[in-house]
Amino acid sequence: MPSGRVIASHGRRFVVQDGATSVSCVIRGRNADIACGDRVQYCIIQDGAGVIERVEPRTNLLYRSDGARSKRIAANVDLALLVVAAVPSFREELLIRCLVACEAAGIPAVIVVNKADLAQTDALVGHLQAYRALGYDLLVLSAQGDLSALSARLRDRTSVLVGASGVGKSTLLNALAPHARAATAEVSQALDAGRHTTTSARLIELPGGGALIDSPGMQEFGLDHLTADQLTQAFPEIRSRRGLCRFHNCRHLHEPGCAVLAAVQAGEIQPFRLHVYHRLLFRLC
Numbered sequence: 496m497p498s499g500r501v502i503a504s505h506g507r508r509f510v511v512q513d514g515a516t517s518v519s520c521v522i523r524g525r526n527a528d529i530a531c532g533d534r535v536q537y538c539i540i541q542d543g544a545g546v547i548e549r550v551e552p553r554t555n556l557l558y559r560s561d562g563a564r565s566k567r568i569a570a571n572v573d574l575a576l577l578v579v580a581a582v583p584s585f586r587e588e589l590l591i592r593c594l595v596a597c598e599a600a601g602i603p604a605v606i607v608v609n610k611a612d613l614a615q616t617d618a619l620v621g622h623l624q625a626y627r628a629l630g631y632d633l634l635v636l637s638a639q640g641d642l643s644a645l646s647a648r649l650r651d652r653t654s655v656l657v658g659a660s661g662v663g664k665s666t667l668l669n670a671l672a673p674h675a676r677a678a679t680a681e682v683s684q685a686l687d688a689g690r691h692t693t694t695s696a697r698l699i700e701l702p703g704g705g706a707l708i709d710s711p712g713m714q715e716f717g718l719d720h721l722t723a724d725q726l727t728q729a730f731p732e733i734r735s736r737r738g739l740c741r742f743h744n745c746r747h748l749h750e751p752g753c754a755v756l757a758a759v760q761a762g763e764i765q766p767f768r769l770h771v772y773h774r775l776l777f778r779l780c
């Protein structure tokens with residue numbers, strides 16, 4: 496049976512790249528557990544159209560879940576580019592959630608601060624130094640400027656662009672792979688938000704080797720699929736203090752002898768990150 500890689504997903508329709516040919520495929524059944532980046536086997540039915548018969552085992556899957564709904568972002572990725580910008584306004588909780596999803600899926604993440612040409616970016620970069628201290632890689636750049644540091648990281652791997660609408664994911668894709676010709680749109684100043692220009696995931700081969708997946712901007716990033724243990728593992732500053740609290744089942748709320756709260760007091764843990772950890776733990780959102 497022929498096989499290939501899913502390079503686009505539109506609901507229940509997929510484009511599968513098989514060598515030099517791309518095949519428009521559908522799936523059998525209602526719920527397709529298929530994402531951009533998946534390796535699949537397919538068969539040709541009529542007029543060159545295909546049906547996906549089997550998804551090959553994945554190395555990983557990046558996805559979000561809001562209650563019963565789950566959204567696959569990309570599969571088999573080597574690197575996630577979590578794109579942020581000062582315009583539209585930076586939303587830290589979304590970044591934290593993206594980082595948590597990557598940690599849980601075992602996908603290395605780089606925080607890409609785009610729009611370095613804007614004056615507001617300096618303050619954001621200053622704020623994000625705390626993430627460097629946590630061990631995350633931070634790249635500051637402009638889609639219109641020098642992208643060599645980013646290109647070097649993308650070579651010969653499959654990476655995915657993730658982030659809020661309007662941060663410049665598709666603009667970065669176009670700068671790195673001009674043949675992508677992805678649609679982009681100006682941020683709405685009135686709404687302080689992007690316009691959700693990209694509506695489905697797409698994988699593009701990079702001229703220097705490797706592939707880049709562009710994904711639709713997200714407003715929310717549900718993590719209902721993660722257990723309490725996975726959440727704890729996904730916060731490096733909480734993970735590293737495991738076993739240091741007086742109570743083994745400490746939830747780091749107001750328990751005496753809590754090593755995490757002591758670290759917050761000492762300025763070693765960002766209170767906002769602990770706040771988001773609790774929101775996730777108690778499913779408050």
Ligand SMILES: Nc1nc2c(ncn2[C@@H]2O[C@H](COP(=O)(O)OP(=O)(O)OP(=O)(O)O)[C@@H](O)[C@H]2O)c(=O)[nH]1
Pocket residue numbers: 609610611612613636637638639658659660661662663664665666667678679680681682689690691692693694710711712713
């Ligand atoms: N000043 C500045 N503007 C940028 C930069 N990168 C992108 N933009 C602008 O930001 C706006 C949004 O860019 P898009 O690439 O459409 O954003 P996106 O993240 O793909 O948005 P969605 O597809 O809606 O998720 C456009 O007007 C771009 O021209 C940059 O480095 N500097």
Ligand SMILES: [Mg+2]
Pocket residue numbers: 664665666678679692693709710711712
């Ligand atoms: Mg886009």
Ligand SMILES: [Zn+2]
Pocket residue numbers: 740745746747748750752753754755756
């Ligand atoms: Zn504790």
